[in-house]
Amino acid sequence: xxxxxxxxxxxxxxxxxxxxxxKSALMTVSFALQLDCExxxxxxxxxxxxxxxxxDYPTMQSFSIxxxxxxxxxxxxxxxRRGEILLVTLEISSIADSFAFDNERxxxxxxxxxxxxxxKPCLENGIFPEANVESEKKCLIEEIESxxxxxxxxxxxxxxxxxxxxxxxxxxSAGETERVAALDGEALMYYxxxxxxxxxxxxxxxxxxxxQYLEExxxxxxxxxxxxxxxxxxxxxxxxxxIKRVFEKMDIGQCIxxxxxxxxxxxxxxxxxxxxxxxxxLGGSAASKLFMNVREKEGLCYYCSSYPSGRKNVLFVSCGxxxxxxxxxIESVYREINxxxxxxxxxxxxxxxKNSIIQSLNGQDDSLGSMTGYLLGxxxxxxxVDNERAASLIKAVTKADVSAFAxxxxxxxxxxxxxxxxx
Amino acid sequence: xxxFNVKEDLSLKEKYYxxxxxxxxxxxxxxxxxxxxxxxxxxxxxGEDTEYSLGGESFTLPAGTAHFLEHxxxxxxxxxxxxxxxxxxxxxxxAFTSYENTCFYFSCTENFFENLDILLKSVSGLYITxxxxxxxxxxxxxxxxxxxxxxxxxxxRNLTKALYHASPTxxxxxxxxxxVAEINKEVLMRAYEHFYVPSNLSLCVCGRVDGERVAxxxxxxxxxxxxxxxxxIKKEPPAVVREKIEEKGIVATPLFxxxxxxxxxxxxxxxxxxxxxxxxxxxxxxxxxxxxFYCDNYAKGLLSERFYAGYVQNNYTAHIVLSGSSxxxxxxxxxxxxxxxAKKQTLFTEKELIREKRAAYAEMLTLFDSxxxxxxxxxxxxxxxxxxxxxxxxxxxITLDEINAALLSLELENSALSIISAFEPQFTQQEEH
Numbered sequence: 055x056x057x058x059x060x061x062x063x064x065x066x067x068x069x070x071x072x073x074x075x076x077k078s079a080l081m082t083v084s085f086a087l088q089l090d091c092e093x094x095x096x097x098x099x100x101x102x103x104x105x106x107x108x109x110d111y112p113t114m115q116s117f118s119i120x121x122x123x124x125x126x127x128x129x130x131x132x133x134x135r136r137g138e139i140l141l142v143t144l145e146i147s148s149i150a151d152s153f154a155f156d157n158e159r160x161x162x163x164x165x166x167x168x169x170x171x172x173x174k175p176c177l178e179n180g181i182f183p184e185a186n187v188e189s190e191k192k193c194l195i196e197e198i199e200s201x202x203x204x205x206x207x208x209x210x211x212x213x214x215x216x217x218x219x220x221x222x223x224x225x226x227s228a229g230e231t232e233r234v235a236a237l238d239g240e241a242l243m244y245y246x247x248x249x250x251x252x253x254x255x256x257x258x259x260x261x262x263x264x265x266q267y268l269e270e271x272x273x274x275x276x277x278x279x280x281x282x283x284x285x286x287x288x289x290x291x292x293x294x295x296x297i298k299r300v301f302e303k304m305d306i307g308q309c310i311x312x313x314x315x316x317x318x319x320x321x322x323x324x325x326x327x328x329x330x331x332x333x334x335x336l337g338g339s340a341a342s343k344l345f346m347n348v349r350e351k352e353g354l355c356y357y358c359s360s361y362p363s364g365r366k367n368v369l370f371v372s373c374g375x376x377x378x379x380x381x382x383x384i385e386s387v388y389r390e391i392n393x394x395x396x397x398x399x400x401x402x403x404x405x406x407x408k409n410s411i412i413q414s415l416n417g418q419d420d421s422l423g424s425m426t427g428y429l430l431g432x433x434x435x436x437x438x439v440d441n442e443r444a445a446s447l448i449k450a451v452t453k454a455d456v457s458a459f460a461x462x463x464x465x466x467x468x469x470x471x472x473x474x475x476x477x
Numbered sequence: 478x479x480x481f482n483v484k485e486d487l488s489l490k491e492k493y494y495x496x497x498x499x500x501x502x503x504x505x506x507x508x509x510x511x512x513x514x515x516x517x518x519x520x521x522x523x524g525e526d527t528e529y530s531l532g533g534e535s536f537t538l539p540a541g542t543a544h545f546l547e548h549x550x551x552x553x554x555x556x557x558x559x560x561x562x563x564x565x566x567x568x569x570x571x572a573f574t575s576y577e578n579t580c581f582y583f584s585c586t587e588n589f590f591e592n593l594d595i596l597l598k599s600v601s602g603l604y605i606t607x608x609x610x611x612x613x614x615x616x617x618x619x620x621x622x623x624x625x626x627x628x629x630x631x632x633x634r635n636l637t638k639a640l641y642h643a644s645p646t647x648x649x650x651x652x653x654x655x656x657v658a659e660i661n662k663e664v665l666m667r668a669y670e671h672f673y674v675p676s677n678l679s680l681c682v683c684g685r686v687d688g689e690r691v692a693x694x695x696x697x698x699x700x701x702x703x704x705x706x707x708x709x710i711k712k713e714p715p716a717v718v719r720e721k722i723e724e725k726g727i728v729a730t731p732l733f734x735x736x737x738x739x740x741x742x743x744x745x746x747x748x749x750x751x752x753x754x755x756x757x758x759x760x761x762x763x764x765x766x767x768x769x770f771y772c773d774n775y776a777k778g779l780l781s782e783r784f785y786a787g788y789v790q791n792n793y794t795a796h797i798v799l800s801g802s803s804x805x806x807x808x809x810x811x812x813x814x815x816x817x818x819a820k821k822q823t824l825f826t827e828k829e830l831i832r833e834k835r836a837a838y839a840e841m842l843t844l845f846d847s848x849x850x851x852x853x854x855x856x857x858x859x860x861x862x863x864x865x866x867x868x869x870x871x872x873x874x875i876t877l878d879e880i881n882a883a884l885l886s887l888e889l890e891n892s893a894l895s896i897i898s899a900f901e902p903q904f905t906q907q908e909e910h
Contacts, residue, residue: 075511076846077489078839114775118767119832126836149839185776193781196802199729200783203628304727307622340571341564350558353612356619374623376615406564413567416586417513420848 055419055441057429058265062257062272064280069429070259070268071419077153079161079261080422082145083172083276084430085253088286089140089222094133095229096245097142099237101131102190103182104144108170120167125149127164129171136434137365138222138288141256142249144171147422150262161263162271169275172250181239182246195231202304205471209302209310210361210372213469216300217314221289223366254283258429260422285434290319291367299468306472308374311383314467315391318459319367323439326364327447328455333362334407335399335456336390337371341406343390343399348373354383365435369463380470394460397453404453411448415441478688481506486866491845493855494688500699501676503859506688507851514589514684515848516691517582518600519856521679521705522546522672524650525576525793529706531671536706539659540645541617541652542668544574546603548613549665550581554604559595568592576646577791578857584849589686590694597698600678603669610662621651628726628897632800635722636734639893642718643711644793674703679859683852711793713741717893726897730781733806735813737797738891745792747863747871753790754837754871755883760786760797762825762833762880763816770816779803779812797887810894817889824881837872841865 060068087097111117121127128147133140148164151157176183201208211226218224255278259268293316320326330338337344337360348358358373371391375383393399418424418441432438439447478494485492494506527538550572551559563570566588572581581600585592624630637646648656678699682691717738726732739756742749764770764786774780784801803809844850844865851865858864 075509077842078846113772115767115769115772118765118772122765122767122832122836125839149842153842155835189776189778192778196730196781200802202727202729203732205626306626306727308619308626339564339569340560341558346558346561349616353615356616356623374619376619376622402565406561406567409567410564410569413586414569417511417584420511420513422846 057432059433060265060269063278065283066255066257066278066281067433068257068259068272069433070265071425071429072262072264073260073419074262075420076261076422077150078147078422079150079259079263080145080147080426081165081168081259082143082257082426082430083168084141084143084256085249086256086285086434087140087142087249087253089135089138089225089227091225091230092233093245094140094225094227095233096237096241097140097249098133098227098229099190099194099234100242100245100249101133101142102194103186103242104171104175105129105131106186106190107176108167109174109176110170112176124160124163124167125154127167129167131171133227135227137363139286139434140227142253144168152262161261161267162274165271165275172276175246180243182242184239187237187239187242191234191237194229194234198228198231198234205304205306205310206372206374209312209469209471210370212302212471213312213314213370213467216298216469217368217467218291221291223288223291223368251279252281254281254285256430256433258426258433260425260429288366291316293464294466297465297468301470301472303473304471309377309380309470309472311373311375311380312467312469313371313384313387313465314469315369315371316464316466317362317367317369318462320364322437323444324447327444328451328459329362329364330411331404331407331448331451332394332456332459333360333369334411335403336360336394339410343393344371344387347390348383348386352382352386354379354386358387377472377474380472384468388465391463391465395457395463397457399453399456401453404456408448408451412445415445478506481688484864484866489845489866489869491866495859496692498675498692498696500696501674501702502695502699503679504688504692504695505679505681505855505859506686506691507681507683507855508686509684509848511684511848512586513584513848514586514682514686515582515584515852516593516596516680516682517580517852517856518596519679519681519859520579520673521577521677521860522579522668523575523577524648525645526672526708527645527648529671529708531704531706536667536671538668539652539664540648540656541650542660542664543579544651545613545617545657545660546665546668547572547574547579547581548617549603549605549609551599552604552609556609559599562595563592566591566595568595570596574650576650576793580853580856582849582852590690593691593694597694600673601698603666603673605662605665607662610660610665614657614660617651617657618654621649621654621657624649624651628728628732631724631726632732632734632895632897635724636736636798636893636895637794639719639722639895640717640736640738640796641794642714644713646794671706674701674705675699676703677705679856681852681856681859683848710743713793715740715888715891717891719893721894721896723896723898725900728802728897728899730802730804731806731899732802732897733800733809734895735799735810736893737887737889739790739795739797739887741793741795742790745861747867749790750863750868751871751875751879752883753788754868754875755879756797757788758830758833758837758875758880759825759884760788761837762829763820764799764813765833767832770812774809774812779805779809806894806896814889814892817884817887821885824884825877827877830877830880834872834875838869841869841872
């Protein structure tokens, strides 16, 4: 896999994968900031405004028409999280130039529009227009409030908030309704300048463009000034001496149980390889212990999976159970967590898990989205390793490594979302 | 490749090989320079197939039977699970059931033929006991309740109830807790015997795969033969059942789903796809992001980012759907009907059509960028007289007259509105240590 790295400017990095596999292309521009409850709402609302219109296409309709004319160009802006890093990301997904009619330079025109969204947003008297701000505030508040419609996702967010209270990790990257409501055009300019002018920039590209053409598009349309390359480091979650139980009442037919765990902080690529193998065996696939035992053997739920974080030392297990079966499910999950501690998994399970992870690493270059995530990781983190090295680290993981990691996994939270508290 | 037909599209830079195997199974091989290889078996048996005929005899099945079978297919004779076997060879496997079919698939970067054997072995036999069926029923009940807790599923299901009199899609694909209670070992065995015959199955593989070896493997696992069951054509009256259904749910802003019923084509052929494409383009032009309907109503606060406009057409349904969230769903409904009435007067222009066709072409191209989506689409289209290549060319060939005719043919009185409005949830948190 041939990846092209380039420093566009001090603090502005590019990672690109040139390939003819796809008929479309995906470019992302991400600004890395500290995840924080107080500022997440501002950055989140900023992404809504940047994707709404630009100075050259100041109305939503004019902006949509030009995008449709450019083969339904997808130009989105959103916030995402990597551990305790908040990324303000703008993304263009476009048709590959070679599939356009009349030899159009679609990538160039697409980056031109992206550049407009970043450097020439729609402003009035130097700030975001009040009408746009108010309408996007309403939309974002609705979006945040609508999270209760997806109960498992809502439950996971609540569990994260409770388990990591007081830490940046507890912050919701989409923002909080009260903080969104308090924002105005002036305040948004602060977030805009903070992201666009100060934050380190990470650009990824997957598609058919030659590096030379890609750099031409970037240099002509994305004139970033130099900035410091400072990436926020995560705060280590301290272990708790007791298990907290939280029940939240909601009128639903199925209880959602989320268990939160402390684990040793993965400090390097080798630690992350061990964590991946641990998770794959515990609850990362349909052959995992949680799926095979809690779902298949005991029939307690439709889904039961584990979710670690490679950049924060907490792990969650989520399952949806019949009301009244919460305690059984919790016991059953703890049984599997303890089985991992006791080394109660075979060499075959270990090999299968390693093989499965390596195969998914090997297949990453078949997906625009996966490849983009991989490229971003390569330039965002100083200690990132390439897939070849990651695969060799996975191969080297031993049963003793997994058991030693499992020893550090301690339960800290039992969160239940359901109709009534279990007796 | 020996004995295979080939279809190549130079403008798309795509090709595939296909043949019907000696056992009647349809095989499609898509050569692609990918690191991953994909395989999918598709059975032409889905949630809608609750009544069928075979050998002159008529049968009925409880709703959810196809989906229940899907859950049991990866079980081995010794009670173990095929997922563990796939895991041994690094295959990532799964399955899903739609209204039309049931599909079983895997992807891998190594050991393709080992994984293919597991897939073929799993689908070529059903190993169930009363106890394993009872245990699975509990898991499926959890799945059904999980979807019932999802208001977006409910708003769309209620729209189906408002629009259709006799469609099997009135029942959820997974059935209900009541209908799955009727599904037992005998029901599953019979459905398996009738539907899982090679002539009712297709296999599609994609990647750097030896198609001839795939054909040999598929023929060796599926030896039995049998006719394909036939499903009845249900006549659906043009009028809706109810104009409005409203229900309460846990939502922050009311959800709505508007449906405008269209005639269901008698045959699923390229002509039907062309009519569907004309309606889809008319819907995108009227309700898409670049249209004044969306932009004006977004500015007024009547619509949000969640607004979706599309057209659904399959064996038992055909309707335009407009869905999203709004504090005034009735006003959205009125505005949408008014917009269509106005469009019927002004009609679309050639300039609008060119823009929309470009957008539709680009969106359809993305299918070829996803090995799993392409495999799924081609496996399902093996039972049709057209494929995904044809559908792209339909878009480029379609004329302004066809789009305007599609618009004029819409019978706006055959429309309905489904709403899930908010009730105050009681959020209380209790903590204990």
